[in-house]
Amino acid sequence: MKKMINPIASGLVVALLISTSSCTKDFEKINTNPYSYSKDNFNPGYLLTTSQLTYTGSTDFAYDTWRSNLIYASTMMQGLSTVVSYWAGDKYVLNEAYTASYWGTSAVGAYAEQVRNIVDLVENTKDDNKYNNLHQIGRIWKVLIFARLTDIYGDIPYSEAGKGYTNKIYTPKYDKQQDIYNDMLKELDEAVNTLTVGGGSIVGDVIYKGDIEKWKQFGNSLILRLAMRLIKVDESKAKEYVTKVVGKTLTSNDNNAYLKHDVSGARVTQNRNSQVLLGDGGQEHYYTKWSKTFIDYLKKTNDPRLGKIAVTKLYLSDSDKKQNADFIRNPSVQKGMPNGKDLGAKPEWNIASDPAYTNMQDYSSPHPDLIRRDGPTFILTYAETELLWAEAAQRWGLGGGAADHYKKALKASLTYLSEYSSDVAISEADAEAYAIANPLNTADALNQINSQYWAHTITMLDFYETWANWRRTGYPNLTSIGVYWQGAATDGVIPRRFPYPISEASENPANYKAASAAVSGGDKLSGRVWWDK
Numbered sequence: 447m448k449k450m451i452n453p454i455a456s457g458l459v460v461a462l463l464i465s466t467s468s469c470t471k472d473f474e475k476i477n478t479n480p481y482s483y484s485k486d487n488f489n490p491g492y493l494l495t496t497s498q499l500t501y502t503g504s505t506d507f508a509y510d511t512w513r514s515n516l517i518y519a520s521t522m523m524q525g526l527s528t529v530v531s532y533w534a535g536d537k538y539v540l541n542e543a544y545t546a547s548y549w550g551t552s553a554v555g556a557y558a559e560q561v562r563n564i565v566d567l568v569e570n571t572k573d574d575n576k577y578n579n580l581h582q583i584g585r586i587w588k589v590l591i592f593a594r595l596t597d598i599y600g601d602i603p604y605s606e607a608g609k610g611y612t613n614k615i616y617t618p619k620y621d622k623q624q625d626i627y628n629d630m631l632k633e634l635d636e637a638v639n640t641l642t643v644g645g646g647s648i649v650g651d652v653i654y655k656g657d658i659e660k661w662k663q664f665g666n667s668l669i670l671r672l673a674m675r676l677i678k679v680d681e682s683k684a685k686e687y688v689t690k691v692v693g694k695t696l697t698s699n700d701n702n703a704y705l706k707h708d709v710s711g712a713r714v715t716q717n718r719n720s721q722v723l724l725g726d727g728g729q730e731h732y733y734t735k736w737s738k739t740f741i742d743y744l745k746k747t748n749d750p751r752l753g754k755i756a757v758t759k760l761y762l763s764d765s766d767k768k769q770n771a772d773f774i775r776n777p778s779v780q781k782g783m784p785n786g787k788d789l790g791a792k793p794e795w796n797i798a799s800d801p802a803y804t805n806m807q808d809y810s811s812p813h814p815d816l817i818r819r820d821g822p823t824f825i826l827t828y829a830e831t832e833l834l835w836a837e838a839a840q841r842w843g844l845g846g847g848a849a850d851h852y853k854k855a856l857k858a859s860l861t862y863l864s865e866y867s868s869d870v871a872i873s874e875a876d877a878e879a880y881a882i883a884n885p886l887n888t889a890d891a892l893n894q895i896n897s898q899y900w901a902h903t904i905t906m907l908d909f910y911e912t913w914a915n916w917r918r919t920g921y922p923n924l925t926s927i928g929v930y931w932q933g934a935a936t937d938g939v940i941p942r943r944f945p946y947p948i949s950e951a952s953e954n955p956a957n958y959k960a961a962s963a964a965v966s967g968g969d970k971l972s973g974r975v976w977w978d979k
Contacts, residue, residue, distance in 0.1 A: 493566055497564040501560055501825070502707075505714045509555075511718035513544035514548040514598070518534070520909040521533060527809075529797050536927060537927070537934060538927070545944040548598055549944075557595075557608070564584060564591055564608070568581065579641055579645040579647075580646060586634060599946060600623050601964060603957070604629070606619055617957060623975055623977065635669065635690065643659075653705060666691040667696045674834050685842055695835070696827070705823045706822050707820050709819050720817045732806060735811055737782050738781075738783055739785065756780045756812070758781070760773045760814065761807070779808075781810055825908075829858035830855075831855075833851070833852070833895050836855060837892065840895065857874070857880075897922040935970060942971070942972060942978055
């Protein structure tokens, strides 16, 4: 039997080879060695594969996903809840190593694993017509990467980032977030409009397999997302770019952007969220649950997602990581765990003080098909896009009717679950019935739209985006847990950003010092990025 090669794993291996070669000090020898990789004999599409894969999380035990997406963002946004002692997010306690995990180090994290590769890709394809489409896709993906970084930290190295090898820039300046957003929107607009059918084949694209029309829709949908971030700080620019993409964004769940993981490459290619929530590094499998806030939200309208994504008695012991095949998915027994609880000695914080507490098994866990090792990581979806259009229509009358976009979004946020598995799928008929029974209320439209955005991105397990949109809009109105203990870093306020890594003070001192001093509200969890007014 012929052995099949997984495209993610094989692309990553080749990309790592070129990355390793490019770091050698013996540059002249490498570039004259006929057996070595160089710009002239290496297909840069493999850098795209690596950048796409590492955007879903680090290859180093997914520490960025574990610490940033799950420990902090998921619990701050009350999508998940846990009593695991080192999960600091919904206790509003600062763990500087954890909040620095997304930024990373010289070896792992966003700058090392995402930025470095995508900058190399963009730089090495910009003057070669046969790579025109790859270059434009690289520009789009580069914006996606930097958008999350700047949304988390604020002012960041951007224009000079990733250019240590090509330009010998080892202490890059921190660009202002306003300048970064202006450039990202410009880059997206140019890249989308320069993509052409016949503009060069794409190798290494594990998202859309080189489908140019889908990439155009993706790029335009990303413009919509980023433009809407600006509603409180530059509404005219927000409207300008939203207007540019009317009728040009994702058109159905068939065009959702996600990366389907694979188990063949072990931790390197497996789903990042799954590695954590299955308990690979601790007891998260047993002690991490859906939040009470989230489950109660679904219960309020008899949301059909409740009977699909939530189960009780999935694990029967904190020491046994085997899933119970007889888990219970009956919506009537689902119960979310309140945030801000622990297993400690103080009764006011101990989970046993929850009036609804019976035992840990009776709190709802994510359905096992949402946390499969070979499951998808969702990046940008049609439902998100339609919810943003509903908001744009409600605010400015752009792009159609708000109620129509909202209905489409609501249906898509239910039916997309089939992309996890058929076992959690919701039929078109059931989605239609639910959407008809829960129409947009114009008197409370912005709350309704963005609360659905919150719920949808929680089911995507993309808590970075949940957090960003909550900060942008203030919806839903989440209740803080208060001051958990004297080590809490925000006086009981839900965190608004991550502080800069303390390593920057020694590695890039002058630029770090200036950026840190410029953060509105201070370089801490309660400080704010530019667009978060």
